[in-house]
Amino acid sequence: MQHYFVSQHLTVGQSIELPKTISHHLGRVLRAEVGDRFELVGDDHQVFEAEISRLEGNQVAANIIKPLDHNVELPVAVTIVSGLSKGNKPEWIVQKATELGVAHVIFLPMDWSIVKWDQKATKKITRLNEVALSAAEQSHRNVVPTVAYLSGLDALFQLDFDTQLVAYEESAKQGEETNLVKAVKQTPSGGTMAAVFGPEGGVSPAEVTQLVDHDFVLAGLGPRIMRTETAPLYFLSAVSTLTELI
Amino acid sequence: MQHYFVSQHLTVGQSIELPKTISHHLGRVLRAEVGDRFELVGDDHQVFEAEISRLEGNQVAANIIKPLDHNVELPVAVTIVSGLSKGNKPEWIVQKATELGVAHVIFLPMDWSIVKWDQKATKKITRLNEVALSAAEQSHRNVVPTVAYLSGLDALFQLDFDTQLVAYEESAKQGEETNLVKAVKQTPSGGTMAAVFGPEGGVSPAEVTQLVDHDFVLAGLGPRIMRTETAPLYFLSAVSTLTELI
Numbered sequence: 001m002q003h004y005f006v007s008q009h010l011t012v013g014q015s016i017e018l019p020k021t022i023s024h025h026l027g028r029v030l031r032a033e034v035g036d037r038f039e040l041v042g043d044d045h046q047v048f049e050a051e052i053s054r055l056e057g058n059q060v061a062a063n064i065i066k067p068l069d070h071n072v073e074l075p076v077a078v079t080i081v082s083g084l085s086k087g088n089k090p091e092w093i094v095q096k097a098t099e100l101g102v103a104h105v106i107f108l109p110m111d112w113s114i115v116k117w118d119q120k121a122t123k124k125i126t127r128l129n130e131v132a133l134s135a136a137e138q139s140h141r142n143v144v145p146t147v148a149y150l151s152g153l154d155a156l157f158q159l160d161f162d163t164q165l166v167a168y169e170e171s172a173k174q175g176e177e178t179n180l181v182k183a184v185k186q187t188p189s190g191g192t193m194a195a196v197f198g199p200e201g202g203v204s205p206a207e208v209t210q211l212v213d214h215d216f217v218l219a220g221l222g223p224r225i226m227r228t229e230t231a232p233l234y235f236l237s238a239v240s241t242l243t244e245l246i
Numbered sequence: 247m248q249h250y251f252v253s254q255h256l257t258v259g260q261s262i263e264l265p266k267t268i269s270h271h272l273g274r275v276l277r278a279e280v281g282d283r284f285e286l287v288g289d290d291h292q293v294f295e296a297e298i299s300r301l302e303g304n305q306v307a308a309n310i311i312k313p314l315d316h317n318v319e320l321p322v323a324v325t326i327v328s329g330l331s332k333g334n335k336p337e338w339i340v341q342k343a344t345e346l347g348v349a350h351v352i353f354l355p356m357d358w359s360i361v362k363w364d365q366k367a368t369k370k371i372t373r374l375n376e377v378a379l380s381a382a383e384q385s386h387r388n389v390v391p392t393v394a395y396l397s398g399l400d401a402l403f404q405l406d407f408d409t410q411l412v413a414y415e416e417s418a419k420q421g422e423e424t425n426l427v428k429a430v431k432q433t434p435s436g437g438t439m440a441a442v443f444g445p446e447g448g449v450s451p452a453e454v455t456q457l458v459d460h461d462f463v464l465a466g467l468g469p470r471i472m473r474t475e476t477a478p479l480y481f482l483s484a485v486s487t488l489t490e491l492i
Contacts, residue, residue: 072469099472100480139471181491222486223318225385226345230479234346237483238491240468245427245484 001049002030002038003140005133010042014064015053023060026052032060039068045142073142075189075243076163077103080232081156083110083199084117089229094128098135098145100236103192105132108150112201121149153207157214162191164216167231168203179219180235184242193239195219197231247295248276248284249386251379256288260310261299269306272298278306285314291388319388321435321489322409323349326478327402329356329445330363335475340374344381344391346482349438351378354396358447367395399453403460408437410462413477414449425465426481430488439485441465443477 004022018026026032032052040050040062047070054061080102082093094105105128109116117124128147136144150156163183187193196203196211203211212218221234250268264272272278278298286296286308293316300307326348328339340351351374355362363370374393382390396402409429433439442449442457449457458464467480 072471096476096479099470099476101468101470138473141470178491181487222347222490224345224347224387224486225318227384230342230345233342233476233479234483234486237480238487240470240480241427241484241487242492244468245424246488 002026003041003047003137004038005041005136005144007043009044010040010046010048010064012048012064012066016062016064018060018062020058023058026060027055027058037065038062039070039140040064041142045073047140047142070140071142072101072140074101074103074236074239076184076187076239077190077192078236078239079104079106079159079161079192079194080236081106081108081194081196082232083108083197083203083228084113084115085199085228086115090124090128091131093229093232094131094145094147095135096233097236098132098141099139100233101141101240102145102232102236103143104145105147106150106156107147108152108156110153110199111204111207113199114201117149125149153210153214156194156196159194160192161194163187163193164196164211164214165194165219166196166203166208166211166216167198167221167235168208168218169220169225170218179217180221180238181242183217183219184239195232195235197228197235200228248272249287249293249383250284251287251382251390253289255290256286256292256294256310258294258310258312262308262310264306264308266304269304272306273301273304283311284308285316285386286310287388291319293386293388316386317388318347318386320347320349320482320485322430322433322485323436323438324482324485325350325352325405325407325438325440326482327352327354327440327442328478329354329443329449329474330359330361331445331474332361336370336374337377339475339478340377340391340393341381342479343482344378344387345385346479347387347486348391348478348482349389350391351393352396352402353393354398354402356399356445357450357453359445360447363395371395399456399460402440402442405440406438407440409433409439410442410457410460411440411465412442412449412454412457412462413444413467413481414454414464415466415471416464425463426467426484427488429463429465430485441478441481443474443481446474 047068049065050062132145293314295311296308299309378391
């Protein structure tokens, strides 16, 4: 079934006018008909089964039929913090991280970032939030991850998380793989977790010092060297494995 | 340090003529000089530090200086079996799976594959093996993963693995997440593991029956719906988490 998000509160029996984008997708793109059903997520992340009650061009109305027992969110809210990387990497970090259950993605310039966003940041973040929305629809999430831009680590240090990690290649050699496992176990269910990933060049020694001073723990992600866009996906998969599979 | 693979056996003190591709990359692309060092992996997957002893255009010779204590391979040899998928998905399944430690990647047509390779298969597989090689160099693997094309599941069933899984979305709803963990624990160190992933459409009911009849175990990969190119990366990350981090 199709899966859409609306910002309003939903209750069974309610009849609602769907937003233009959803109406257009159902009516024009999918050529849906009155009586067709789909999933609709309200402001409290509860998923409902809805049925199309009226279709007039780009105006579609639906009835909320019943709540669905559907929760696919990770038990901890993971924030991926990614140094600005080249090309379409940010786009697919957002897409894949959304499929893998991320709650928030933050992009920020780091010492070894080759690219700068500056004025482009607002436009890019708007686009990346659209990517997150459509990925969240595709992977039937209860929550649409947010994507934000920060000016740098100092801005990050203003935020507060239960657990804070920095993915550090060298850690693999220093046997710090287990820090990831420890951190996940220490994060309470419903808690928050931030993990910092450097750009192509990696995390600079100065940044490592800064991060450690702000209580970020160095964590290895296994012995292999991963690209900047692959490491966050490994991390999210590891969090899922440790909290959802074991 | 740069990291290259050669097919011959290497021993300390040996002086070797490097293959054209490596010579060209060192000499022309990187403009390396006599005395520069790099990593060279021989036919037994042992990594050595090597030093350029002579540079003549596209002919580069090197001395094998010393063995390096470097093993980044997963304790189990994982074969990713992927139904033919569209566009450049196979290319980046191979690239990312190589970063994440895969041993072999097999592509085969499945019931719900939209694309066909047929005559294109040989050309595509050659290209995909090149992708695996350069990803293996980048992620400093001890082994270059092999990429192969099979005509279908019947050909797959001729192969033999210690553990056999099929990633099945429905399994998430049937609480079969833990089958993945069980399978990894049951696979002996140095053993082999195969995991089948459907194309965009997923695995057909007929294929599920066929796979189960051939002792493939249905395994969920957590509650979220992942795209065909994301699921194998989740799986490899989970295997790493369970065998290298815990």
